[in-house]
Amino acid sequence: MKNTKWIPLLFAPLLFLASCGDNKKIDRDVVDQVNKANDVKKVSESEITDYALKWGDEISQEAQAELIGTLQKAIEEKGITGAIDFCQQEALPITKNVAEKHRVNIRRVSVKNRNPENSPTDMEKNLLDAYAYNLENDLENRPNIQKTEDGEVLLYTKAITIPGGLCLNCHGEPGKEVSDATLDMIKSRYPEDKALGYKVGDLRGMWSISLPKKEVVKNM
Numbered sequence: 001m002k003n004t005k006w007i008p009l010l011f012a013p014l015l016f017l018a019s020c021g022d023n024k025k026i027d028r029d030v031v032d033q034v035n036k037a038n039d040v041k042k043v044s045e046s047e048i049t050d051y052a053l054k055w056g057d058e059i060s061q062e063a064q065a066e067l068i069g070t071l072q073k074a075i076e077e078k079g080i081t082g083a084i085d086f087c088q089q090e091a092l093p094i095t096k097n098v099a100e101k102h103r104v105n106i107r108r109v110s111v112k113n114r115n116p117e118n119s120p121t122d123m124e125k126n127l128l129d130a131y132a133y134n135l136e137n138d139l140e141n142r143p144n145i146q147k148t149e150d151g152e153v154l155l156y157t158k159a160i161t162i163p164g165g166l167c168l169n170c171h172g173e174p175g176k177e178v179s180d181a182t183l184d185m186i187k188s189r190y191p192e193d194k195a196l197g198y199k200v201g202d203l204r205g206m207w208s209i210s211l212p213k214k215e216v217v218k219n220m
């Protein structure tokens with residue numbers, strides 16, 4: 001049997017629409033709106049989880065497309081070193097804009113982070129370790145949904161791997177894929193950088209998207 005919860009939608013109580021001595025006609029639209037607001041949506045926990053997985057996929061793809069499109073434009077206009085400035089100044093605001101649009105929280109985290117703000121929490125570190133294990137053992141890395149401690153937020157995660165040679169211009173081997181000029185720029189912008197020495201196919205990190213359950217249900 002499904003673990004089913006009744007999720008009440010936000011509503012406003014229908015107060016006195018008519019009072020003694022008030023001959024005003026009740027507005028039918030108002031009644032319809034209140035009745036609609038008082039509807040109760042019956043959904044199971046499994047349905048919420050399934051939708052959260054689908055929604056997390058859509059949000060991560062949207063954020064990725066925004067980042068890649070803007071990054072490619074920065075490279076075309078300013079070269080690889082210009083991309084370093086882009087990542088420092090624009091990457092977090094871009095993901096923040098997508099997050100605010102959907103009323104969620106979006107992070108890209110890695111144990112070998114370039115920006116300290118992308119350091120993983122303990123929970124995220126455990127999930128990164130699981131993705132790394134799967135990759136090392138030729139197991140499929142699928143997007144994942146985890147419940148947070150309070151149960152009111154679902155954490156969507158998806159592994160990020162190095163897709164091709166373009167990324168190695170900033171994340172590959174210094175003196176090989178990463179030029180001296182790019183390395184100097186990285187060191188000046190990110191003194192604590194850990195994000196070098198990657199190869200194509202390596203695990204770069206993961207998307208970590210916190211989805212409030214009420215927002216998941218609202219979008220179902």
